[in-house]
Amino acid sequence: MCLGLICGCRISQWRFRPRRPSYVILDLWDYVWVNDDGDKAHGDTRQWTQRAANRSDRYLSDKIGGIGGGHAARNDSQDGVHMVIEQTSGSQPPEIDQPLDVLVVGAGFNGLYQLHRLRQEGFDAHIVEASSGVGGVWNTNRYPGARVDSHVPNYEFSIEAVWRDWNWTERFPGQEELCRYFEHAVDTLDLRHHIRLNTQVTAARFDEQRCRWVVETTAGQIVAQYFVLCTGFASKPYIPNIAGLEDFDGTCQHTAQWPVGGVAFHGKRVGVVGTGASAVQIVQEASRTAAELTVFQRTPVTALPMQQRSLTVAEQDRAKLEYAEIFQRRNEPPGSFFDIVRQEVGALEVSSEERRAVFEEAWEAGGFHFWGGTFKDIGLDLAANRTAYDFWRDKTRARIMDPAVADLLAPLEPPYPFGTKRPSLEQGYYEGFNQPNVHLVDLQGAPIECVTTTGVRTSDGGQHDLDVLVLATGFDANTGGLLQIDIASPSGDTLTQRWSDGVETQFGMAVNGFPNLLFLYGPQSPTAFCNGPTCAEPQGDWVVRMLIHMRRTGSKRVESTACADRRWAEHLEEVAAMALLSQADSWYMGANIPGKRRQLLNYPSTDGYLMFIAASEANGYEGFSFD
Numbered sequence: 001m002c003l004g005l006i007c008g009c010r011i012s013q014w015r016f017r018p019r020r021p022s023y024v025i026l027d028l029w030d031y032v033w034v035n036d037d038g039d040k041a042h043g044d045t046r047q048w049t050q051r052a053a054n055r056s057d058r059y060l061s062d063k064i065g066g067i068g069g070g071h072a073a074r075n076d077s078q079d080g081v082h083m084v085i086e087q088t089s090g091s092q093p094p095e096i097d098q099p100l101d102v103l104v105v106g107a108g109f110n111g112l113y114q115l116h117r118l119r120q121e122g123f124d125a126h127i128v129e130a131s132s133g134v135g136g137v138w139n140t141n142r143y144p145g146a147r148v149d150s151h152v153p154n155y156e157f158s159i160e161a162v163w164r165d166w167n168w169t170e171r172f173p174g175q176e177e178l179c180r181y182f183e184h185a186v187d188t189l190d191l192r193h194h195i196r197l198n199t200q201v202t203a204a205r206f207d208e209q210r211c212r213w214v215v216e217t218t219a220g221q222i223v224a225q226y227f228v229l230c231t232g233f234a235s236k237p238y239i240p241n242i243a244g245l246e247d248f249d250g251t252c253q254h255t256a257q258w259p260v261g262g263v264a265f266h267g268k269r270v271g272v273v274g275t276g277a278s279a280v281q282i283v284q285e286a287s288r289t290a291a292e293l294t295v296f297q298r299t300p301v302t303a304l305p306m307q308q309r310s311l312t313v314a315e316q317d318r319a320k321l322e323y324a325e326i327f328q329r330r331n332e333p334p335g336s337f338f339d340i341v342r343q344e345v346g347a348l349e350v351s352s353e354e355r356r357a358v359f360e361e362a363w364e365a366g367g368f369h370f371w372g373g374t375f376k377d378i379g380l381d382l383a384a385n386r387t388a389y390d391f392w393r394d395k396t397r398a399r400i401m402d403p404a405v406a407d408l409l410a411p412l413e414p415p416y417p418f419g420t421k422r423p424s425l426e427q428g429y430y431e432g433f434n435q436p437n438v439h440l441v442d443l444q445g446a447p448i449e450c451v452t453t454t455g456v457r458t459s460d461g462g463q464h465d466l467d468v469l470v471l472a473t474g475f476d477a478n479t480g481g482l483l484q485i486d487i488a489s490p491s492g493d494t495l496t497q498r499w500s501d502g503v504e505t506q507f508g509m510a511v512n513g514f515p516n517l518l519f520l521y522g523p524q525s526p527t528a529f530c531n532g533p534t535c536a537e538p539q540g541d542w543v544v545r546m547l548i549h550m551r552r553t554g555s556k557r558v559e560s561t562a563c564a565d566r567r568w569a570e571h572l573e574e575v576a577a578m579a580l581l582s583q584a585d586s587w588y589m590g591a592n593i594p595g596k597r598r599q600l601l602n603y604p605s606t607d608g609y610l611m612f613i614a615a616s617e618a619n620g621y622e623g624f625s626f627d
């Protein structure tokens with residue numbers, strides 16, 4: 001379908017159709033870009049972005065205890081309690097009493113990159129951050145075992161001043177090391193004096209007369225010309241509405257609200273609800289120290305071997321000789337990960353021996369290689385997808401001793417197409433279920449009926465007594481963090497009202513009717529399908545270039561057009577219909593939150609996305625209007 005003309009407005013001369021899956025890990029498609037004369041831009045995607053680039057709940061995490069009885073945790077290292085460095089980052093919070101050029105919300109990868117680039121370009125920009133430290137999700141997701149699934153050096157800033165003197169200890173760094181990294185980045189880039197911690201943004205309205213955002217925070221009002229939200233996709237933890245949760249006498253804790261002092265598992269009866277990425281990591285830790293660990297599973301996770309290892313300084317020094325090129329590859333189409341490349345062929349176009357060899361190699365490489373580094377049609381074609389699932393299933397079942405447990409953890413028939421729910425990375429997750437202290441409860445057969453004072457009761461009458469109940473239940477992802485702020489447009493309607501029937505944005509960065517409001521790593525941009533810093537940098541540079549463009553042209557106000565928003569939303573609907581992604585009830589589809597409209601919330605092609613925003617920029621920021 002031609003996407004150049006929708007709502008009667010011309011957005012781009014380019015239309016596109018899916019051609020083959022992309023090389024990028026989470027890019028399920030590559031696109032052939034076809035203009036109205038049939039010319040193809042496919043195959044030389046790099047020049048697109050290069051061209052553009054050349055143009056130049058204050059979280060509960062600080063509290064000891066949680067939702068239930070809130071028993072204080074002991075700081076007992078032999079106990080497996082996760083120690084956390086409290087980061088009060090910085091001395092006096094900066095006073096922000098004058099109108100700013102840009103107010104940035106959030107001090108994670110995106111907010112810090114925005115602040116750095118904006119200040120480099122001479123904008124008066126500040127960050128306000130609800131949490132007590134920098135690092136975004138890594139400062140709040142302090143649960144035991146928390147670590148990143150993107151391997152070194154993909155998950156870091158490409159800024160040489162930051163990586164030159166920084167060395168990681170592990171291929172997949174843990175939460176504490178990531179927090180130290182963010183402190184290092186903030187100091188190296190001299191950002192500390194422009195970040196106000198412990199300050200939550202609660203509301204904002206656009207003052208038409210002054211053409212300024214008036215932003216309400218827990219530390220008072222801030223006025224700024226541009227309001228740039230870098231609140232992340234995982235700022236609003238999701239706590240399911242389970243009857244009796246408040247009655248639990250033990251400690252009940254969401255993984256994203258982990259207390260600074262940790263929660264003791266040693267010798268305790270621990271229950272974990274959920275089987276997503278955080279659950280896998282915490283289950284691995286708890287299985288080592290808990291007296292009894294009960295995992296409540298609704299849907300099995302297709303966890304992949306992490307293949308973690310230590311890193312030496314010497315090997316990183318050698319690798320740094322190529323970092324400039326590595327980061328360039330990471331940030332340009334196909335983008336995302338510099339070293340995960342899909343085969344040019346489909347899974348069923350090769351012999352079973354060749355297919356197995358490709359799968360084995362990706363498996364051994366570890367990390368997301370098996371998800372994104374095999375055949376071009378894994379995310380598109382059910383038969384191809386099934387070959388990946390079967391390989392994963394056979395490898396996984398071989399590690400589980402009890403066939404009944406294997407049937408639940410790695411069923412013979414796929415519970416959803418492989419890769420349509422995020423495959424977490426594991427280090428001994430499946431072996432944990434062979435231990436006598438680890439139990440699996442199948443919620444498909446018997447859902448949780450209620451939480452009692454002593455534990456969890458399932459609908460088959462099962463009573464699971466617990467001391468600690470961990471809610472690894474994820475997030476109101478993509479939209480939740482943004483909609484926690486009461487954002488009013490000049491006409492008085494709020495962002496919540498605007499999105500009540502589904503999200504519409506321009507490139508996942510702006511909404512018609514909300515001038516000078518921009519957001520990064522938001523809904524309808526690649527976000528969760530993209531390695532975090534890859535998204536932060538090219539998308540962040542694009543926003544900074546747009547603000548420079550406005551400064552140069554004397555524009556004071558920018559907003560996306562209604563038809564451009566509609567068109568982008570329709571495009572995502574088309575993409576969802578073509579992909580296997582829409583077959584799973586995942587948070588990618590908003591399906592984990594009761595009542596949330598089911599729609600694909602992230603754009604599954606970093607490649608296509610970078611080309612789209614480059615084309616808009618090349619055409620004078622098509623899709624946006626300026627005053």
Ligand SMILES: Cc1cc2nc3c(=O)[nH]c(=O)nc-3n(C[C@H](O)[C@H](O)[C@H](O)COP(=O)(O)OP(=O)(O)OC[C@H]3O[C@@H](n4cnc5c(N)ncnc54)[C@H](O)[C@@H]3O)c2cc1C
Pocket residue numbers: 105106107108109110111112128129130131135136137138139141146147148149150155199200201202230231232233234235277278481484485520521530531532533
């Ligand atoms: C457990 C976990 C594991 C992950 N693993 C990976 C991975 O392996 N690879 C990967 O690429 N990505 C991963 N991610 C995604 C991760 O979110 C991104 O990589 C990246 O951290 C996004 O950065 P950000 O700056 O956009 O958002 P965040 O890091 O989420 O930072 C947003 C900040 O905004 C603040 N904030 C929110 N609302 C307000 C408000 N109203 N007022 C003030 N401050 C506010 C928050 O406190 C937070 O500090 C993971 C996410 C989680 C939760």
